[in-house]
Amino acid sequence: MQKNIIDTKKLETVLKQAYSAAESDQSGANASYIPALAKVPSNLFGLTAVTSDGTVIETGDTSYPFAIESISKVFSMALVMEAVGAQEMLKKVGADPTGLPFNSVMALELHRGKPLSPLVNAGAMATVSLLPAANSDEKWQKILDGYSQFAGHTLEVMNAVYTSEAATNSHNKGIAWLMSSYGTLYDDPDITCDIYTRQCSIAITCKNLAVMGATLANGGVNPITEKAVINPEFLPHIFAEMTMEGLYGASGDFAYTVGLPGKSGVGGGLLAVVPGQLALSAFSPRLDPIGNSVRGQKALRFISDALDLSLYR
Numbered sequence: 001m002q003k004n005i006i007d008t009k010k011l012e013t014v015l016k017q018a019y020s021a022a023e024s025d026q027s028g029a030n031a032s033y034i035p036a037l038a039k040v041p042s043n044l045f046g047l048t049a050v051t052s053d054g055t056v057i058e059t060g061d062t063s064y065p066f067a068i069e070s071i072s073k074v075f076s077m078a079l080v081m082e083a084v085g086a087q088e089m090l091k092k093v094g095a096d097p098t099g100l101p102f103n104s105v106m107a108l109e110l111h112r113g114k115p116l117s118p119l120v121n122a123g124a125m126a127t128v129s130l131l132p133a134a135n136s137d138e139k140w141q142k143i144l145d146g147y148s149q150f151a152g153h154t155l156e157v158m159n160a161v162y163t164s165e166a167a168t169n170s171h172n173k174g175i176a177w178l179m180s181s182y183g184t185l186y187d188d189p190d191i192t193c194d195i196y197t198r199q200c201s202i203a204i205t206c207k208n209l210a211v212m213g214a215t216l217a218n219g220g221v222n223p224i225t226e227k228a229v230i231n232p233e234f235l236p237h238i239f240a241e242m243t244m245e246g247l248y249g250a251s252g253d254f255a256y257t258v259g260l261p262g263k264s265g266v267g268g269g270l271l272a273v274v275p276g277q278l279a280l281s282a283f284s285p286r287l288d289p290i291g292n293s294v295r296g297q298k299a300l301r302f303i304s305d306a307l308d309l310s311l312y313r
């Protein structure tokens, strides 16, 4: 694989410019439907780039821990693809945009319980339900260990976020039970929803997130630890899923303007991957109505434009 085509000096300059360009944007608001997320200081902002040869470039609040939330869906999808195969993921979960919000019940009803994408809540829970394990403790450990390998760092749950989210996730529980009624969830609905909630509560920093993405960019090998985390045969499928639904109803806009596989989370994180080259991560808690970080999207658009990173160029 050709590596490090990006001029890292230029990348550093562009990252700083993107930071300045997006910093003054105070629009949007923290997610508030999960009470713990509403308390995160809204003005935090960090940007990190990690290249596939392990160069780390960062600016702003890149070591502040925040909840990974929906960005977790990418890494559970990767672990499950590796365990059950890409065809099984396509058949049981799908690879299409829903065109509806990330926690839509209507999307499920329209497709007889098939979630269409592992990157919406329903599909993420179906994905968790497919992970083979002897029991729920083993399943959770596989997820936490897997994410830690992607990050090259031992990750942990943010207990305040988990408790807050577990106390308010009846909508997600409803989705899990609805899928169970359709036969499209492959484990116990309450246990699956709980593991999904825990995975969303894992703490990451902007830097951790960029390393996780750079592992995808680098053919499945963590560029810092140099350990193989995922078989590269699954990467094209992962990138396709991210392109289709990574930013929910704004995925098409992101493909149009940034041109990279991406994934957002309501914790304010945003990831984009340039396959073979690098990953970019942003953290800024204020979200637009779809649930994507406002400054994150702005900054990644700036970087992609400045460095001509769109895969469709």
Ligand SMILES: NC(=O)CC[C@H](N)C(=O)O
Pocket: 069, 070, 071, 102, 103, 121, 165, 172, 197, 200, 264, 265, 266, 267, 291
């Ligand atoms: N888009 C998100 O980040 C949503 C994740 C959140 N844990 C939820 O289930 O609602």
